[in-house]
Amino acid sequence: MTENVRMSARRRRVLLGLGAMALPAWLGAKPPPLAKARVVVIGGGVAGAACARWLRWLSPQLRIVLIEPQAIVYSGFFCNTVIAGLHPLAHVARQPAALSDDRIEVVAAAVTGVETDRRRIYLSDGRALSADAIVLAPGIAMRSDSVAGFDGLAMRDNPPAWPGGRKALATVRDRLLALPPGGVVVVAPPAAPYRCPPGPYERVSLFAHVLLQRNPRAKILIADAKDSFSKQTLFLEAWARHYPGMIEWIGRQDGGQVEHYDHASQRVQLANGDVIAADWSHIIPQQKAGLVAESAGVTDRSGWISVDPTDFHVPGTQGVYAVGDATQAQPMPKSAFSAYNQARACSHAIVASLQGRPFEPELLANTCYSMVTPDAAFSVSSLYEVRRGQLRIRNPDSQLSPLIASVEARRREADEARALYAHLMRLCYGR
Ligand SMILES: Cc1cc2nc3c(=O)[nH]c(=O)nc-3n(C[C@H](O)[C@H](O)[C@H](O)COP(=O)(O)OP(=O)(O)OC[C@H]3O[C@@H](n4cnc5c(N)ncnc54)[C@H](O)[C@@H]3O)c2cc1C
Known part of the structure; x- marks a missing residue:
């Protein structure tokens, strides 16, 4: 009825x-x-x-x-x-x-x-x-009030694609490929908590992978709303190794947070007062x-x-x-x-x-892989248990991939990431 x-x-x-x-x-x-x-x-x-x-x-x-x-x-x-x-x-x-x-x-x-x-x-x-x-x-x-100027039409036109569908993902790819030679893209990750903590940094890595082949003088500036980020040392090491000189990170303590976005010019103003004349600003708002x-x-x-x-x-x-x-x-x-x-x-x-x-509460688990090139990934895994009504990481603490690892070890983790994805999707949707 x-x-x-x-x-x-x-x-x-x-x-x-x-x-x-x-x-x-x-x-x-x-x-x-x-x-x-x-x-x-x-x-x-x-x-x-x-x-x-x-x-x-x-x-x-x-x-x-x-x-x-x-x-x-x-x-x-x-x-x-x-x-x-x-x-x-x-x-x-x-x-x-x-x-x-x-x-x-x-x-x-x-x-x-x-x-x-x-x-x-x-x-x-x-x-x-x-x-x-x-x-x-x-x-x-998405919280449309988290970055001044990034709302409504601006967000539709320049989507965070987090993940977004066909149109949003295609738009982000088109903008990446349209970056002028030696151009600058600003990527602005949100403050925590948000969907997929290492996701913005994996995205930066794969942006860099594309740019290295098509536009090697291009630069990626990460204007961050946080002082640190997931798997930070692993990402920084990978960026120095695979994309030297291409990626710069400005944390919140250095005024990296984007305070204002101008849709027409793609310029952003950071909390430290700097105005970045970006060719494209890719903003992932708070959630x-x-x-x-x-x-x-x-x-x-x-x-x-x-x-x-x-x-x-x-x-x-x-x-x-x-x-x-x-x-x-x-x-x-x-x-x-x-x-x-x-x-x-x-x-x-x-x-x-x-x-x-x-009902007896169960142990819960998480493993998160991040791809830094098509053939290199690293991961973090944790177990969680309920203690006194709260979720806690169970000892021993999270397992993080080693900072220094062979090419084969990183390739193995990239294979594992692909296998895990296929497995998880099959469990959820049957294929
Ligand atoms: C760039 C990126 C990389 C990521 N990488 C990883 C990774 O490597 N590993 C990993 O584990 N996770 C990763 N994630 C995170 C993962 O995608 C999310 O954690 C996961 O999708 C969360 O699932 P969910 O069902 O809670 O939300 P969603 O997948 O967003 O599903 C929510 C659904 O609810 C529906 N819905 C919303 N409102 C209504 C309504 N009113 N009525 C009916 N339906 C409604 C929506 O249409 C949607 O389909 C990544 C995410 C991003 C963005």
Whole structure:
């Protein structure tokens, strides 16, 4: 039956007021029999697709609905290799509709509203759904106020492609190739937290790989909103080795943060007062949870969804969960690998909750590879556990690739990165 009811602002405030209670799902209520239960997953990116498939693997009888407006989703993971021309666009494209092979009902619509207390979901096609459990996996939205001048038309015209689809990735590649001989591109990574912490620096590396072949006198200036970045020593060593003199990094402490962008001239003004006459400025703005999370009233002041990492439920709700980049799950980085692990743990927790049995929190993992040339990569891997309700890196600490490594060792990691990508995508989408 069609309903067009939106959650009232008052109801949202009431829900937010319950934020500290962290009730486990189904406390004091009898769960429905598993065969009659319906779980609705919002978003068909890595987190949502993984969650839907894990639910199916754990329970053949559960009704699972996945809502995703885009017929084709493009993964951020490996999108830098598309910009660099190492892979065609099809390499990072997946169709959420393929999940119907697993008896997952895939709905091609956007969620326009969520009533968390009644577990009602409102769709762009006018329909409304009820759910016994809801999983929010809407990814990220860009903050259009993070760099003055970089909003609306400017952002559409000069896309961050984080990852963006066909048009955005092609635009970035075209701009890179159109750089005049000896030209300057400014790359402006955001302040943390944001999607894929090493992603901007991998993108810089692959920009440099393209420029080295076509435009070797070109320069890349990284105007950073941070004082340090993921795998920094490894990137700096790789840049000195593969792209000497081509890449310069200015951190926040040296006033590197971009304060103003002028779309017409592509000039940027840095916090230290310098105005850079760039030929192209590639800005990756600060980020927050996908917009539906905000309208559902589940984001906190940081703009992300706080979750209980034990089972990834949203504190103050019953049967509402969130996974993937939209969540505040530090120290786990916002990565596809993290999203997949969170989705797996969350699916176990949902099935346990629907069966009315306790759930033991699982160990979570993340591995992030960065390609610095088509044949060289390095990685960081960590295990995470829940201690006193908080996610912590488990001892021993993260494994980082060695700073000094042979050509073969870096090539092996590039092969591993490609294999991991293929494997993860197969787990999420079946191919
Ligand atoms: C350049 C780059 C490089 C990266 N490299 C790596 C890497 O090497 N390794 C790695 O592990 N990760 C990497 N990542 C990160 C990875 O891509 C993300 O962490 C991952 O995509 C997060 O998955 P998600 O499902 O949370 O979000 P997304 O993949 O963005 O999916 C969210 C989905 O929700 C949908 N949605 C949004 N709003 C609604 C709504 N209202 N209703 C219904 N659906 C909605 C969207 O259409 C979207 O399909 C990289 C990212 C980038 C940008």
